[in-house]
Amino acid sequence: MNGAxxxxxxxxVIGLLKMQPAVIALLEAQKLDFxxxxxxxxxxxxxxxxxxxxxxxESTILEFLQHCQVILLxxxxxxxxxxxxxxxxxxxxxxxxxxxxxxxQLVLLxxxxxxxxxxxxxxxx
Numbered sequence: 424m425n426g427a428x429x430x431x432x433x434x435x436v437i438g439l440l441k442m443q444p445a446v447i448a449l450l451e452a453q454k455l456d457f458x459x460x461x462x463x464x465x466x467x468x469x470x471x472x473x474x475x476x477x478x479x480x481e482s483t484i485l486e487f488l489q490h491c492q493v494i495l496l497x498x499x500x501x502x503x504x505x506x507x508x509x510x511x512x513x514x515x516x517x518x519x520x521x522x523x524x525x526x527x528q529l530v531l532l533x534x535x536x537x538x539x540x541x542x543x544x545x546x547x548x
Contacts, residue, residue, distance in 0.1 A: 427492050428459040430524040432533035433466045433516075440483055446534070453532065461492040463523040465516050499526045513538070 431439075438446030470484045494500075496519065503522035508515060517538050524531035533539050 426459055427461040427494075427527070427529055429453070429455060430461050430463065430494070430520070430527070430529040430531045431466065431491075432520055432531060432535060432538070433462075433469045434534040435532050436462060436466060436470060436487065438534060440487060450532070455532075457490060460490075461494050461527070461529060462488070463520045464493055464495045465519045465523075467493050469516065494523050494527060496523075 435446060435450075439450065467488060470488075471481065473480075476484075500519065500522045503526050504515070504518040507513065507518040507522055511518070513521075517535070521531060521538065523529070531539075
């Protein structure tokens with residue numbers, strides 16, 4: 424997995440791009456090495472798919488994504504996401520992101536306490 428250790432949920436990336444002090448502090452507390460971060464293809468789609476996304480915002484997102492490994496959806500992720508959806512109350516994008524972390528044995532960092540609780544992932548809250 425090219426040295427990736429962390430999978431950032433969409434809300435963490437947004438907080439990071441907006442330089443939210445709480446997100447920055449918590450990422451620093453995790454001793455996050457930006458050479459070890461990845462995002463799901465779903466996160467990339469969510470970030471770039473915001474309605475009324477300004478060109479400057481799009482440029483910032485694209486620049487950030489250049490420094491991340493983007494993990495594409497594949498059969499093992501699809502199968503795991505399907506299992507998660509069948510056994511837990513969650514939205515499909517959340518199941519795909521959690522499945523991506525599980526399949527690739529990455530630590531999912533999220534601000535979504537509900538997602539962290541459902542999937543026993545590490546929350547930054």
